[in-house]
Amino acid sequence: MILVPGPVELHPRVLKAISEQVISHRSEKFSELLMEIVNDLSWAIGAESEAKIALLTGSGTLAVESMVYSLVNPGDSVLALEFGEFGKRLRESLESRGANVFTIKAPPGRTPEAGEIETIAKKIKPKYIATVHVETSTGTMINNLKDISKLAEEFGAKLLLDAVSSLGLEELYMNKWSINAIASCSQKGLGAPPGLSFVALSEEAVKRVCETTGKPSYLDLCKNLKFLEKRETPFTPAVNLMYGLAEALKLLREEGIEERWRRTKRLSELLYNMTEDIGFSPLAEETNRAHAVVALVPPNGFSATEIVKALRKKEIYIASGMGDLKDRILRIGIMGYVNESHIEKLVKEMAEIVGRKKIE
Numbered sequence: 001m002i003l004v005p006g007p008v009e010l011h012p013r014v015l016k017a018i019s020e021q022v023i024s025h026r027s028e029k030f031s032e033l034l035m036e037i038v039n040d041l042s043w044a045i046g047a048e049s050e051a052k053i054a055l056l057t058g059s060g061t062l063a064v065e066s067m068v069y070s071l072v073n074p075g076d077s078v079l080a081l082e083f084g085e086f087g088k089r090l091r092e093s094l095e096s097r098g099a100n101v102f103t104i105k106a107p108p109g110r111t112p113e114a115g116e117i118e119t120i121a122k123k124i125k126p127k128y129i130a131t132v133h134v135e136t137s138t139g140t141m142i143n144n145l146k147d148i149s150k151l152a153e154e155f156g157a158k159l160l161l162d163a164v165s166s167l168g169l170e171e172l173y174m175n176k177w178s179i180n181a182i183a184s185c186s187q188k189g190l191g192a193p194p195g196l197s198f199v200a201l202s203e204e205a206v207k208r209v210c211e212t213t214g215k216p217s218y219l220d221l222c223k224n225l226k227f228l229e230k231r232e233t234p235f236t237p238a239v240n241l242m243y244g245l246a247e248a249l250k251l252l253r254e255e256g257i258e259e260r261w262r263r264t265k266r267l268s269e270l271l272y273n274m275t276e277d278i279g280f281s282p283l284a285e286e287t288n289r290a291h292a293v294v295a296l297v298p299p300n301g302f303s304a305t306e307i308v309k310a311l312r313k314k315e316i317y318i319a320s321g322m323g324d325l326k327d328r329i330l331r332i333g334i335m336g337y338v339n340e341s342h343i344e345k346l347v348k349e350m351a352e353i354v355g356r357k358k359i360e
């Protein structure tokens, strides 16, 4: 049983889809596959019809860095919100692009305060505000994206979002919430194999990607969108992974995106409640706990790494913390085709490891 925060176990229909024969990426059949994926991703992300999706062959980091290098010019002022490892990587990527980055940090389990964001944004008047939606390293989520985006608009800034761990799992509306660009990938909430990622660009961002200079070809979203007009990708894409992604998106349409958000919320709440009963406590504050990734502090005296190892012996795979949190927290992904019985089985084993009464 795999309950790590991505990648996820594949649905049998997705597994079957990736075993299709390879096709040329300069064929009509390929164009149809590409456009089907682009349309389904636009729907999943809540994009307006003018928004464009640049599909990329590479993991989520490629999407985040393509978004940064294609939209931000060296010297641009950017306000970065950093509340974990992936926020740190986003900030570092902005810095390596040569942006003038001002960072607001929050300790593990918390997110930057709206008041502080407003004060700083007023002062530095950033061109962009950049943030992670669900911070996978701490199970913490920005719960007021809509307000941050409104605030960004007030100061003439645009919102850049890393939705690698949230897409398909947490409420997200690109158009309604005026998000300028969103980077995400295949192997988490969408339930497809790892290896594909994408950047969704608003109508306004589409114009800007062709105005930035000095970006490497593979990160150049302007080039990608030019090929998209011809219903192609600029470079050889991972066609078989695209078959898998197309099927995973069909499954998402069948379940309904709002239903998947509800399922993720329901299962994460079940997990938070059941584990609290056996002595674990959530790392994140109640107001910004993520549903897609649950981060738990073990009862006193128990090492997270030892619990992960003990679960592995039972063929249950979850993750421990990252960096300084390595031994301090457990991270569980509510991603893929998880249901109540997975959560109950996991908690039963966790209870046994820490010697607490089993949950009936």
Ligand SMILES: Cc1ncc(COP(=O)(O)O)c(C=O)c1O
Residues within 6 Å of the ligand: 006, 059, 060, 061, 062, 064, 086, 132, 134, 135, 136, 137, 162, 163, 164, 165, 185
């Ligand atoms: C929030 C977030 N951003 C970026 C990444 C990087 O994605 P990848 O490992 O697919 O490159 C991850 C990976 O877990 C993530 O959780």
